Amino acid sequence: MPPEGRITRFAPSPTGPLHLGHAYAALIAAQRAGAGQFLLRIEDIDQSRCRADYEAQIYDDLRWLGLTWPMPVMRQSTRAPAYRAALARLAGLGVLYPCACSRADIRAALSAPQESAPVHGPDGLVYPGTCRARPMAQAQPDDALRLNLRAALARVPALSFHEAGPLHAPLQPLNPDWMLEHVGDVVLSRRDMGTSYHLSVVVDDAAQGISEVTRGDDLFEASFIHILLQALLELPQPSYYHHKLIRDSEGKRLAKRDDARAIAQFRSDGATPQDIRLMLGL
Template sequence: MGFVTRFAPSPTGPLHLGHAYSALLAHDTARAAGGRFLLRIEDTDTARCTSAFEAQVHDDLAWLGLTWETPVLRQSDNTKAYEAALTRLGEMGLLYPCSCTRGDIRRAASAPQEGAPLLCPDGLIYPGTCRHRPWEDRTNTDAVRLDMARAVDHLTDLPQYTETGRHPALRLTRAHLVEEVGDIVLARRDTKTAAYHLSVVVDDAAQAITHVIRGEDLATATPIHVLLQALLDLPIPTYHHHRLIRDEDGKRLAKRDDARAIALYRDEGATPQDIRMMVGL
């Protein structure tokens, strides 16, 4: 199988220099390997994603000199695949519905008998309040969580993965997944759509991604994705987590950093080569 990678932005704001670095790195690496570079639009956040921002994603990437294959996979068009994955995991006895709000979780995690709240890639580790509920009890107002202990024990051997970036691969262990990651959300209660961890593994398989190139802020989420890939019998890509582009105070750039938006630099007369120099390429 050849080299296939992707850039997968959410159209919730203008692309900034951090996006430029990630997209250019993935594009250049694919071209150097004689491989394929794909674009994916992660637009399941219907409250924040807009068609205008999606159009700007295409414009900014094309201006930077990137080319990609069409049609572009849009998550809002792929909901049946996510629901099929949820159904499969539910029938395996690995999911349960959850009616807890974020406030409920904060209060449970900060209760005196619980000690100091523990954090996982998704925030506070879920205390397991709804773990007793059967999968068949799911309603339209529930989130869906993975019972991590059952998921780990479902596999004879825990999978491992290859990392070629700045971080060594994190070894999957039962203790880490159960105690330090916990029962992650696979479908959100607010929008009834697949959460990031589920959609990204389903999409990477659908696009036959062989190499995932993304920021180091997602390195700790990779064991979750590798576990889901093993549970769903999906291929496990090679992962490469790159450095983040930061501001003068050392904070990583966010969508709200409009002053570093690609479109603004472009309007001020910058060239694509200028952007490459700004991000160190």
């Protein structure tokens, strides 16, 4: 899609200060929008960790970097009805099941002597399928809801997506066997949120008309889940642009707890927006 037609977004969670990695992601998204539209979305479904002062700092730092976006912004905390509707549709397709397993339960199941070495996927350890046979009629209020990946893939075979970024080939087919082993039955609704990152990002991107998703290369495998969900929910599939991650001197990706690289700290030390762009190779 030509730059003038792109709609991109930056979707931070207000759970800590923005750092250089966030600045890079936001600037790339705005750059990729070109003459189109750059949107801001606040991903605040984890209300236990989100803070108003962090959200205010997000707006202030992004404006300081020279970015603008339409107001009001979309907030995930107001989108519960849309997420419930998507879950109901997936349940109707027979690709959803309730799961009562804790993280400790999953670790214990995967450490059993008859099990092969655990595989790590986009959500951590790939779920061993302990609750897969449970019907939705048995769902309890404290259950998570998982995607039955095998059943989902059977409904939408031969999926592929367009990768516009510099790190991967332009056309990426989804390999069902690889996904079953390396992705597994991801959580689509968590006990305390009523949704999950995978579900909310798909529903919200469609609602905002996002035509190109820009994100870090660490989320490349998660994009496979999102493309599958888009097909199941009959939502438009955007193109994807997976960019590099900004790392520290030891090669570790930056985290919100890394206050030394927070945009607010650079500002306090006298840096200019141009200094930040130069640090990021922009």
